[in-house]
Amino acid sequence: MIKFDRVTYRYPGAQAPVLQELLLDVEEGEFLLVMGPSGSGKSTLLRCLNGLVPHFYGGMIIGRVRVAGRDPVALGPRGMADAVGFVFQDPEAQFIVDKVEDEIAFALENVAMDPLLMRKRVEEVLGQLGIAHLRHRSVNTLSGGERQRVAIAAVMTLQPRVLVLDEPTSQLDPQAAEEVLDALVKLNHDLGLTVVLSEHRLERVIQHIDRILYLPGDSQPAIVGDPRTVLGQVSLTPPLITLAKALGWSPLPLTIKEGRQFVRKLEAQQQPPRALMSSAQIPASATSTAPPRPSAISVDELSFSYNGHRALSDISLEIGQGEFVALMGRNGAGKTTLLMHLVGLLKPNQGRVRIASSDSSTALDTRQAAIDDIIRVVGYVPQNPNALLFSDTVREEIAFTRLNHSLPAVDDTALLEQLGLAAHAGHYPRDLSVGERQRVAVAAILAGEPQILLLDEPTRGLDYQQKEALVAFLAIEKARGQTIIMSTHDVELAARCADRVVLLGDGQVVVDGPARQVMSESLVFSSQINKLFRDPALLTVDDVLRLHRPPNRDTITDVPVSEGVPELMAPSG
Amino acid sequence: MFHTLTWVIWLVAAAVPAFTLRNPLYQVLILGASWIVYLALGRTSPVGRSWGTFVRIGVMFVAVAVVFNALSSHYGTIILFRLPQAWPIVGGPITLEAAIAGAVNGLGLLTILVVFATFNAVVDHYQLLRATPAFAFQVGTVISIAITFVPQMVLSATEIRQAQRIRGHRFRGIRDLLPLVMPLLATSLERAIQLAETMEARGFATVLHPDSLESTHRRALLAQAGLLAALLGLLAGLFLLTFVAGGTIWGLGLLILSIAGMGIVLWGQGQQVRRSRYRRVRWRSHDTLVAIACGITLAAVIAGKLATPQMMTYSPYPPNSLLPPFNPYVGAALLLLALPAVRWQVSTSESEQTTEPEGIQP
Numbered sequence: 001m002i003k004f005d006r007v008t009y010r011y012p013g014a015q016a017p018v019l020q021e022l023l024l025d026v027e028e029g030e031f032l033l034v035m036g037p038s039g040s041g042k043s044t045l046l047r048c049l050n051g052l053v054p055h056f057y058g059g060m061i062i063g064r065v066r067v068a069g070r071d072p073v074a075l076g077p078r079g080m081a082d083a084v085g086f087v088f089q090d091p092e093a094q095f096i097v098d099k100v101e102d103e104i105a106f107a108l109e110n111v112a113m114d115p116l117l118m119r120k121r122v123e124e125v126l127g128q129l130g131i132a133h134l135r136h137r138s139v140n141t142l143s144g145g146e147r148q149r150v151a152i153a154a155v156m157t158l159q160p161r162v163l164v165l166d167e168p169t170s171q172l173d174p175q176a177a178e179e180v181l182d183a184l185v186k187l188n189h190d191l192g193l194t195v196v197l198s199e200h201r202l203e204r205v206i207q208h209i210d211r212i213l214y215l216p217g218d219s220q221p222a223i224v225g226d227p228r229t230v231l232g233q234v235s236l237t238p239p240l241i242t243l244a245k246a247l248g249w250s251p252l253p254l255t256i257k258e259g260r261q262f263v264r265k266l267e268a269q270q271q272p273p274r275a276l277m278s279s280a281q282i283p284a285s286a287t288s289t290a291p292p293r294p295s296a297i298s299v300d301e302l303s304f305s306y307n308g309h310r311a312l313s314d315i316s317l318e319i320g321q322g323e324f325v326a327l328m329g330r331n332g333a334g335k336t337t338l339l340m341h342l343v344g345l346l347k348p349n350q351g352r353v354r355i356a357s358s359d360s361s362t363a364l365d366t367r368q369a370a371i372d373d374i375i376r377v378v379g380y381v382p383q384n385p386n387a388l389l390f391s392d393t394v395r396e397e398i399a400f401t402r403l404n405h406s407l408p409a410v411d412d413t414a415l416l417e418q419l420g421l422a423a424h425a426g427h428y429p430r431d432l433s434v435g436e437r438q439r440v441a442v443a444a445i446l447a448g449e450p451q452i453l454l455l456d457e458p459t460r461g462l463d464y465q466q467k468e469a470l471v472a473f474l475a476i477e478k479a480r481g482q483t484i485i486m487s488t489h490d491v492e493l494a495a496r497c498a499d500r501v502v503l504l505g506d507g508q509v510v511v512d513g514p515a516r517q518v519m520s521e522s523l524v525f526s527s528q529i530n531k532l533f534r535d536p537a538l539l540t541v542d543d544v545l546r547l548h549r550p551p552n553r554d555t556i557t558d559v560p561v562s563e564g565v566p567e568l569m570a571p572s573g
Numbered sequence: 574m575f576h577t578l579t580w581v582i583w584l585v586a587a588a589v590p591a592f593t594l595r596n597p598l599y600q601v602l603i604l605g606a607s608w609i610v611y612l613a614l615g616r617t618s619p620v621g622r623s624w625g626t627f628v629r630i631g632v633m634f635v636a637v638a639v640v641f642n643a644l645s646s647h648y649g650t651i652i653l654f655r656l657p658q659a660w661p662i663v664g665g666p667i668t669l670e671a672a673i674a675g676a677v678n679g680l681g682l683l684t685i686l687v688v689f690a691t692f693n694a695v696v697d698h699y700q701l702l703r704a705t706p707a708f709a710f711q712v713g714t715v716i717s718i719a720i721t722f723v724p725q726m727v728l729s730a731t732e733i734r735q736a737q738r739i740r741g742h743r744f745r746g747i748r749d750l751l752p753l754v755m756p757l758l759a760t761s762l763e764r765a766i767q768l769a770e771t772m773e774a775r776g777f778a779t780v781l782h783p784d785s786l787e788s789t790h791r792r793a794l795l796a797q798a799g800l801l802a803a804l805l806g807l808l809a810g811l812f813l814l815t816f817v818a819g820g821t822i823w824g825l826g827l828l829i830l831s832i833a834g835m836g837i838v839l840w841g842q843g844q845q846v847r848r849s850r851y852r853r854v855r856w857r858s859h860d861t862l863v864a865i866a867c868g869i870t871l872a873a874v875i876a877g878k879l880a881t882p883q884m885m886t887y888s889p890y891p892p893n894s895l896l897p898p899f900n901p902y903v904g905a906a907l908l909l910l911a912l913p914a915v916r917w918q919v920s921t922s923e924s925e926q927t928t929e930p931e932g933i934q935p
Contacts, residue, residue, distance in 0.1 A: 056773055081776025088774075092725055093767035096718055096777070102699055105851035107775050112849045122851065140724045155775060343739050371738065380739045386763075387729070387736035390755035400752070404741030430759055448741060 001162060001194045002026035002049065007063035009044060009053060018044045020219055022063070026211075028161075029192040031185075033199060033209045033227075037236065037465050038433045040217030042198040046166050049196065050084040051076040068161045082111075085155030087165045091147035091172070094154075100142070101126075101135040104154050111158075121157050128190070129153045129183050143331065145176025149183055156187070162194045163187065170200055170434075170461045173331050173489045181205055200463045203238040203528060206231075206254045228252045236464040239492055239528045243541045247548065259532045266548060293320030294356065296452055296483045297342055297378075298363070301351035304337060311337045312507045314351075319485065321356070321451075324478050326498035326515065327487040328525055333504040335487035336383070339454050341366065342485065344374040358451060376405065379450030383457045385441035389429040394421055394440050397429060401447040412447065418476060419443050420469055435466030439473070453477065455486040459493055471496055495519055495527040495539040515539075574614075575913060577700045579860040583610075584692045586867035587910050590874045591684045596887040597677050598899050599907055600684045606910035607684075607691040613914030615694030627690035628683075635679030642675025643667050648890050673889040695913075700854060708843040718768065722761075729760050799838040806831030866909040873906030 004024035010017040018041040026032050034042050047053040051072035054061045065072055068083040088094055097103045104125060108118045126132040129149045139147060148168050155163070165184070169177035181201075185208045188195045199205055212230040214223040223230055228251055231241050240259055244252050247266070253259035299317040303310070312334045319325055327335045340346040341353050344366040354363040357377045364374055382388065391397045398412045416422045419439045424432060429440045438458060445453070459467055467490075474497050478484060488494055494501060494515065501518040503511040503525060511518050519526050520536035527539050538544050575583075591603050611624055643653075644663045649670030658664045698720060705713040733756045742752050806827055813824030877900050878885055887897040 050774055052770060052774060056770055077773045078776045081774065084774075086771075086774040088767060088771060090764070090767055093764040094771045096714070096768075096772065097699060098717070098720060099699060102851065107777070109848045109851055110777055115849055115851065115853070118849065118851055158776075340735075345735050345739060372741065372743075375739050375741055378739075382732065382736045384732060384736075386760055387733045387756055388740065390752050390759070401740050404743070444740065 001028040001030070001068060002196070003064070003066040004048070005064040005066075007048065007061065007065055009048065009061045010059055011044075012058040012060075014059070016219060019048070020221075022222055024213065024222075024224065026194060026196065028194055029188070030194055030211065031188045031209045032194075032196045032211050032213060033202075033205060034196060034213045034215065035198065035200075035202065035234075035236065036215035037217050038435065038463055040215040042215055043166050045213075045215065046086075046164050046196060046198060048072065049162065049164050050080040050086050052086070081107075082158045083161050085152075085158065085160035085163045087148070087151050087155060087163070087168050089167045089170055091144050091151060091168075094151045095139045095147075098138050098140070100131065100137050100139060100150050103139060103150060104157055107154065108157055121159075125153045125156045128156065128187065143176060144172045145179040148172065148176070148180045152180070152183060152187075160193075162196065165195070165197045165199075167198050167200065167461075169204075174201075174491075175330065177201055178204060181208075202231075203240065206238075227254060238464075239541050240532060243529060243532075243544055246541065246545055256528065256531050263532055293322060295319070295363075296321040296323070296356050297485075298354045298356075299338075299341070299351070300354070302338075302341060302348045302353060303350040304341065304346060304348055310507055312341070312348075315507075315509055316351075317502065317509065317512070319483065321483050322478075322481045323483055323500055324474075324498050325485045325500045325502055326494035327485060327502050327504065328489070328491075328494060329504035329510070334507040335504055336456055337507075338504065339380065339456055339485070339487055342452075342454055343378045343380040344369065344371050345380075355452070375448065375450070377450060378452045378454060379445040379448055380454040381438075381441050381445050381456065381458065383460060385434075385437040386430070388441045388444055389437065392428060393426050394429055394432075394443070395425045397440060397444045398447040401444050405448045407447075407449065412443075415443055415446060419473055433466070434461040435463070435469065438462065438466075439469070442473075452483040452485070455484065455488075457487055457489065459488060459490045467493065491519070491525055491527050492540075494525075495530070501525070574697070575695075575863060576854050576856050576860045577696060577704050578856070579863050579913075580692060580696045580701075581704075582864050582867045583910070583913065584688070586870045587688045587692075588685065589871060590907060591681070591688050593878070594874065594885055594903075595677065595681060596885060596897050596899075597680055598887075598897050599885075599903065600677075600680045602904055602907040603910060604680075604684050604687055606908060607687045609911040609914045611691045611694055615691060624690045624694050627686050627693075631679075631683030631686040634682045634686075635676060638679030638682070639672050639675040642678065643672040646671040646674065650891055651895075670889040670891070670895070673895070677887060677889070700852070703850065703852075706839075706843060708839040710843075710848070722764075725764070726757070726761060730757055733757055733760075796838050796842050800835065803831045803835040803838060806834065863913050866912045870906045870909050873903050877903040 002024065003026075004022050007019055007022045008017050009019040022045070034045060036042055044053055047057070048061075048065055049067050049072060053059065054073065055076040061073055067080065070080060070083060072080045072084070095103055097106050101122065105118060105122050108121060113121070123132075126135060129152055131146065131149050131153060134142065134146055134150070139150060142150065152163070152165075152168075163184075169180050172180065181199075181204050184195055184197065185205075187193045188208070197205065197209075206227055209227060211224060212227050214230050214234050216222070216234075223233060231237055231252055231254075232245065237245070240256065241252060241254075244259065244262070247262070249259075249262045253262060295318055297317070297319045299315055299319075302312055302315040304312040315338065327338065329335055337346065341348060342355070344353075347367050353366040355366065355369075355374060355377055356363045357373075364377065366374060389397060391400060394416070395412060398415070399409060402409060412425075413422065416425050419442060421436065421439055421443060424436060424440075429437060432440065438461075442455075442458075458470060462470065471493065474484065474486075478497070484497075486494075486498070498515045501511070501513065501515045502509060503518060503522070511522075516536050516539060519539060520530055529541060529544060530536075530539050532538075533544065538547070587603055587607060590599060594600065615624060644656075644667065647665040647668065649666075649668030651669040652666040653669055653672070655666050656664050699717060702713040702717045730753075733753055737752045737756075742749065744750075810824045810827035810831060813820035813827060815824075817824070881900050884898040884900040885903070887893075889895055
């Protein structure tokens with residue numbers, strides 16, 4: 001179905017080729033996952049499949065590409081449109097028409113398809129993607145997952161033989177991502193459609209895919225093979241695989257179910273019995289209540305509604321200085337609304353939010369205090385770093401914040417160094433990768449020297465490597481005594497960083513407690529490792545490795561993921 | 574729901590009197606009819622929310638017109654109060670007649686605004702765009718994209734404003750626009766490029782045969798050249814007509830020729846675009862009814878203009894009476910504009926199915 005014969009491609013003006021001598025052969029009906037670090041050429045490869053590369057981007061291509069018996073290099077995207085369906089990353093920028101049904105029919109109207117046949121096609125596709133109930137809705141009112149399914153439906157009407165998706169879930173929350181991936185698996189199984197997908201969330205798709213193409217970047221040769229083989233060779237893996245490799249489990253378990261078998265074996269080998277051992281090893285911070293700390297933010301019976309919709313009701317929270325709180329909950333549970341209250345962008349309808357300030361003895365009440373006084377204490381990094389960045393260089397972004405806060409200009413090298421941005425100080429922020437842009441936004445906020453840092457979904461769109469960089473950075477900030485409140489869907493991130501989890505549901509606090517306790521009691525909000533061991537003491541790979549010494553010490557040091565992490569997870573009490 | 578064409582007819586029937594009848598009684602009737610139509614049909618549509626804004630703008634116009642006219646026009650016999658003569662322009666007697674005349678002017682604007690706002694709220698924009706003639710198809714597509722784009726732009730703008738605010742950004746001068754405008758511009762551009770790529774990937778080029786790309790290019794070039802020639806001809810014709818003595822015949826001939834040429838080129842371009850329709854909006858009996866009613870309204874307005882021109886306009890200044898004249902037949906005809914609302918109440922269940930996708934027979 002897809003054949004790449006020694007394909008080399010270079011973007012216009014680029015020094016080195018992105019793809020080098022690439023060989024690939026995909027069978028009809030295969031589900032291929034393309035993975036690799038950011039900038040390794042995943043998107044480029046996918047765009048070769050329908051001729052967007054080189055037709056939309058220019059550049060130089062050598063070698064032979066064949067997709068569904070056609071040559072995309074010669075035909076270009078227009079000639080490939082009915083053979084290759086292409087879905088992009090951003091669910092917001094793919095729509096031409098406002099109404100779902102019209103959007104799906106638009107391509108067919110354009111090829112002047114017979115109305116009767118068109119009606120049948122639209123109906124089929126609505127059914128296949130499970131979006132028939134959305135047909136009369138405006139695309140602007142849909143959730144991210146629904147939008148992405150509409151986008152898939154819109155390309156499926158032309159009945160392509162290959163469906164290509166470029167990180168379709170990176171902008172979505174876990175539930176929405178699952179919706180989209182489930183829809184893909186169904187299309188692949190039911191129709192035998194060839195699917196090529198690039199994706200960060202391996203844990204969701206890994207059991208459904210046939211093969212993985214790993215692009216390591218930096219002109220390294222690509223690796224193609226079945227999931228177990230490829231994952232055994234690469235370092236960007238979900239916690240389950242990382243652990244399995246560290247403990248030398250073979251064959252590699254891809255699902256929790258497969259992993260449980262190894263866990264049972266492991267538990268049987270343990271002397272003395274696991275139960276005793278684990279309770280002895282639970283870090284003190286998890287079991288004993290933390291010593292009372294001076295309050296940083298206190299939220300008192302806060303209620304807020306907009307457009308007649310109750311977003312927050314009766315929330316009371318006491319957040320101590322130096323605490324790391326993860327705010328979790330489904331989409332629309334009120335996480336962002338709560339964060340916006342904490343920085344005074346929204347004012348409570350009822351109740352109050354008070355922020356302790358080191359400058360003055362009295363706490364700031366967000367209802368009365370000027371926002372300029374609040375932001376001296378609280379720094380807020382919004383979900384979308386693009387909303388902040390406007391300067392020509394990273395350095396200027398930082399200088400802008402300091403100027404706004406009437407702070408003297410300082411040498412920002414240390415801050416940039418800490419965020420791993422030193423090399424990009426003079427670069428245009430919007431040219432950077434998603435992860436780097438996220439960190440520039442963090443730098444721009446930290447430049448104001450806030451005592452409390454609020455992060456809204458900091459891992460959105462990050463790959464495993466970028467997430468590691470973020471985790472390492474947060475660990476340093478926490479060690480410095482920074483109070484951090486982070487809203488996140490990322491269970492693994494919360495498990496590794498936070499010492500307290502507040503679970504919001506429908507605008508109310510459902511659970512509020514130490515991270516380990518909350519996460520081990522929950523089914524949805526528990527980490528992969530926790531699901532694997534079903535033990536409150538074990539949330540992360542490092543928890544397990546501390547307990548179960550692997551037979552050979554070298555195995556751990558080979559796992560790059562653990563770098564910089566032990567100090568973070570070291571028992572604090 | 575009504576057929577798009579029905580709404581266009583309604584718009585014409587309501588806008589023509591709104592533009593031509595300068596008489597508050599008729600204007601109030603048009604206003605009332607539009608309001609009833611909006612209340613019955615327009616409130617559910619997402620665009621309908623802007624109706625209130627249009628009304629507010631119109632009311633502001635009325636207020637401004639009253640003040641402005643009362644202060645600047647000093648005619649009339651009923652004097653409310655006097656301003657010192659020495660004041661330029663505003664000085665002198667302030668009369669009730671002048672205030673009323675201002676209100677009538679403002680009311681005219683308000684009526685026009687409300688008519689268009691109502692049309693905007695009740696019509697299906699996508700259907701309206703699809704009703705554009707074939708040669709304007711691309712323009713229609715661009716507008717439909719813009720309509721989809723705007724709500725996202727507004728969202729981004731709010732997000733950016735908040736993000737910069739909590740970064741300590743304050744708005745003090747023009748220079749402070751940069752942190753707000755730059756991200757919005759960049760975000761919109763990025764989105765636009767992404768959309769262009771999406772459209773490219775989905776094969777949204779209005780090319781008939783993908784393999785005859787070459788000949789399509791040539792034809793497009795030819796059409797553009799033809800259009801340019803026709804426009805030049807038009808210009809030359811106008812020039813002959815106005816500036817050259819004795820050039821009237823030649824000028825007129827050239828004008829007609831150019832317009833015909835333009836028509837042929839556009840028609841030819843329209844022939845190139847082949848597309849089918851997913852939805853076919855059905856013309857139903859209530860569409861006929863409303864169309865006939867609108868025809869009656871228009872006819873009555875024109876007849877009134879011809880037969881009783883003195884009853885169609887109103888001026889409060891002496892020697893006229895302060896009471897506006899009124900032709901009850903025209904007034905009754907204007908009330909017919911509210912018919913879509915009445916009709917809807919009766920036939921809700923039947924008319925829900927008007928915009929069925931093609932292929933289903935009633």
